[in-house]
Amino acid sequence: MNRRVPIYEGKAKQLFEGPEPGTLIQHFKDDATAFNNVKKGVINGKGVINNRISEYLMLRLGEIGIPTHFIRTLNMREQLVKAVEIIPLEVIVRNVAAGSFASRFGVDEGAQLPYPIIEFCLKSDKLNDPIVAPEIIVAFQWAQPSELEDITSMALRINDFLSGLLLGAGIRLIDFKIEFGRHYEGNTVQVILADEISPDCCRLWDTKTGEKMDKDRFRRDLGKVEEAYREVARRLGVLPSDKEVAAKSPAASKKPVKLSAVKKKKTRK
Ligand SMILES: Nc1ncnc2c1ncn2[C@@H]1O[C@H](COP(=O)(O)OP(=O)(O)O)[C@@H](O)[C@H]1O
Ligand SMILES: [Mg+2]
Structure with a gap:
């Protein structure tokens, strides 16, 4: 077998x-x-x-x-x-400016955002995962408007929940990337959370020291x-x-x- x-x-x-x-x-x-x-x-x-x-x-x-x-x-x-069926979007939720977001807008890394911001990137290594507006996502039929609504509300709920859960562990959730997919069962289709949630795709800072506890340590050669x-x-x-x-x-x-x-x-x- x-x-x-x-x-x-x-x-x-x-x-x-x-x-x-x-x-x-x-x-x-x-x-x-x-x-x-x-x-x-x-x-x-x-x-x-x-x-x-x-x-x-x-x-x-x-x-x-x-x-x-x-x-x-x-x-x-x-x-x-x-x-x-993976929806070809990287759904990024940001609570604090960091990484490409901070440099793109000339904001200091670590600046608290007034509310969580969702960004969609097209999942395409070939195109370098470009940021896409919802209008473009719908125009190219990467996702339907109702799917984007579901994704957005789930992403915000996930953010609130994970922020609290991690805070309880002394970790500040700066931002994260998630993926969703269509799950077909019988005649129904449901958008569900797929892929992974891990320090590979989250920015996690120690609440006390601000030390990075995620893949930025690898990206920026910070060691440990x-x-x-x-x-x-x-x-x-x-x-x-x-x-x-x-x-x-x-x-x-x-x-x-x-x-x-x-x-x-x-x-x-
Ligand atoms: N439940 C799932 N069904 C089908 N594909 C999935 C599921 N969960 C994750 N994937 C896909 O599997 C791949 C996981 O491998 P990964 O190394 O993250 O790939 P990538 O280099 O494309 O990011 C990703 O392309 C992701 O979109
Ligand atoms: Mg991946």
Whole structure:
């Protein structure tokens, strides 16, 4: 039985055919890229940590009624997800000016925005993920107006919820990028949250020190990249053991992990 039919290899993850129709296996790699693939590297253990963080955040979001693609964790680097038709947009939510937003408008990095700002970028490495206005998205039929409405309201809800959840862990949510997809079931189609939520696609600053705890450490050569990812996982209470983080190859991580057992152990402490 071949459980590993590759579907897509991206920059940070790989997709394989899932065990049941309509499912996919999302495999988290240690590979890191920045500036649209110009900078490449490896962050040891990142895949294991992002798998855990994304699982945790998607589950919590599911509990407040945000539909997500997450089904269950399969092993340290892989999760089973609902296959969706990805809407080719990177949905960026910003609470504080940083990165390209700060430089584009000549604003200091760290300037608090008066309200969350949503930006849409076309998901196209070839075109360098250009920013697109809703009017253009609809004109080119990348998404319907009603889908954009759903995406916008979910993105704002996700932002409010994650901002609070992370604040409780001493982390300030500066901005983040999410992706949505169309999930077809019978005659219905629903826009659901897909891809991942992890320090790869969020800006996370320590609330006390302002220290960066996300991929900017890699982008800007700030060092202690692995440590920052681990610290986010630790504060969220989902830090895997050293042995688990060291699980490198898909072969090494083939054995399914009973997550309930892992969790129980943690709470018993
Ligand atoms: N549930 C899903 N169904 C189908 N595709 C998905 C799903 N979740 C994420 N994807 C896609 O899988 C890919 C994940 O790999 P990643 O390394 O992030 O790729 P990329 O380099 O394109 O960003 C992304 O292209 C993302 O849009
Ligand atoms: Mg991606």
